[in-house]
Amino acid sequence: MAQVSLKNIKKSYDKTEIIGDLSVEIEDKEFVVLVGPSGCGKSTLLRMIAGLEDITAGKITIGERVVNNMQPKDRNIAMVFQNYALYPHMTVYKNISFGLRAAKLSKADIKKKVNEAAEILELTDLLDRKPAQLSGGQRQRVSMGRAIVRDPQVFLFDEPLSNLDAKLRATMRAEIKKLHQTVKTTIIYVTHDQVEAMTLADRIVILKDGEIQQIGTPMDLYNKPVNKFVASFIGSPEMNFITNADGITLGIRPEDIYLADNAPTLEKTRTIAATLILQEPMGAETLLTADYDGTTITVKAPGTVNLAVGQAIRLLLNVGNGHLFDKEGIRV
């Protein structure tokens, strides 16, 4: 069992507070993604769980043990770094077996474990290569191999995909998900990419300025964002916000806005007149950017659309799927 519990965690450097009183309970075998814009404290939080940074106050428990003052090696965790942290002078085999050699396992045991990990990650043919001879995706897999051979209670991932190109990122995302299903270990995963968060997580923790904004399943966050920050962070393209004279904001996602002439029948709707300022065909859909009384509205229209930029258009908002926020940006 390896639940991870963070209780009233605080972190400050000198007088600058990075994280102020944060608590999260992570279940055994759960895949939790910490997501937020850069500088929100998510990497610091991960590094504190790893033991690479001290905590200023609070209590971190992994499994049954309080690990506050434990060395990283005694916490029974493994970490995958953004830059992979592979040792360039060692072969893939040596890299993967590094931690096992540190644990003074017998040669035969090391070989068995490395081969198993290589099998899972399809690295068997690459074991004699050096990191410089590998592609970005292969390096990423080696660094995951180094983590899984140690059979840790918790995996920590620190933005593992951000050095890869978009296509590879999608592939590796799927591999990480598969990996979680195979090894069934608690995973804490840090990213700034909401797509990664949505696709990978059992639960997402959204952070901003060192504070938790919301914790929930991806669909919770998508359907019931507690504030404007979460609403705009989750979903792509971003949610549209239309504020009325009383300061109440209607948040509505681009996929809930239709061209009025081409809209399905819906229960609660509102029609607005806007001017088209940009048209981006994506193939399966077209992104339209329109100006509505000084507010920029993004619309995700299915298929191909043939309109002229500058043209007046009428948009139908599916208000039934909208979200209302008060002046402070809190959901009402």
Added chain:
Amino acid sequence: MSNNKGLTVGQKRAIWAWLFLVIPIVYFIIVRFYPTFDAFSMSFTDWNIIGERNYIGFDNYVTLFNDPVFWVVLGNTFEYLLFGIPISLLLSFTIAYYLDQIKFGHGLLRACYFVPFLTTAVAMAWVWRWFYQPVPIGIFNLALGELGILQMDFLRSTTQALPAVLMPAIWAGLGFQIIIFLAGIRSIPDSYYEAAKIDGAGDRQILWEITLPQLRATITFIVITSSIGFLRIFDQVYNMTQEGEGGPLNATRPLVIHIYKSAFEDFEMGMAAAQTVVLFTILMVITLLQLKVMKKDG
């Protein structure tokens, strides 16, 4: 078409580059390369600095290799190298390794280690020469006396003189090597150490499997530069031994002093040139060997 008249941008750039390089190139050819090549031809003559240069074939080399003193000198030169390199490498790495880990007083300590590198070798050699004197002048013998240990001869002993001369030579180069090691250590990404810490590696495994292999290029550089330095040792020996002879009984005399004495005391320029060629060959072979060894699976 008239558009193609004149030079391309690339050609113009190359011409400018060469224009700027002309002066250093001319300088190097006249002041460095010509004398170097001249030394090779001089080594086959009996030139005595004022007379004719008569070609005498390999006579200088034959005389040289039959001279027992030359072999003693060559032996001394290699002793400087074989003791100097490991000792200075071990010292400078150890100091740099621990200096890197401290924050308080880091700059001051680093400056202290670097000062000898900036100081004139002659002045340092004389200070050390005094250190090695018998009581009441020499502090080493004073210290030994205080501890009730027998006095040492140091520079007057045929066995202790060479290590005694080597000490300040190592000390003088230490600051430079420490700075280079520090730069090398600092360029190793932190994430390597963090990953190692999480994987449970101890200090030993981190040192042998991460730090040292990552410093391969740094070590190569230091070994090559300091090899050249020790093989060319001169100032310390010249200033710490009687009349700069490299005594007692040639016990500290290195090849460069031998060359100097042949050329400017005995005026046997041809013989001195032959010795220079020998030194040149040794330096080149050692450097190439080191480069090759260090490059292997690097």
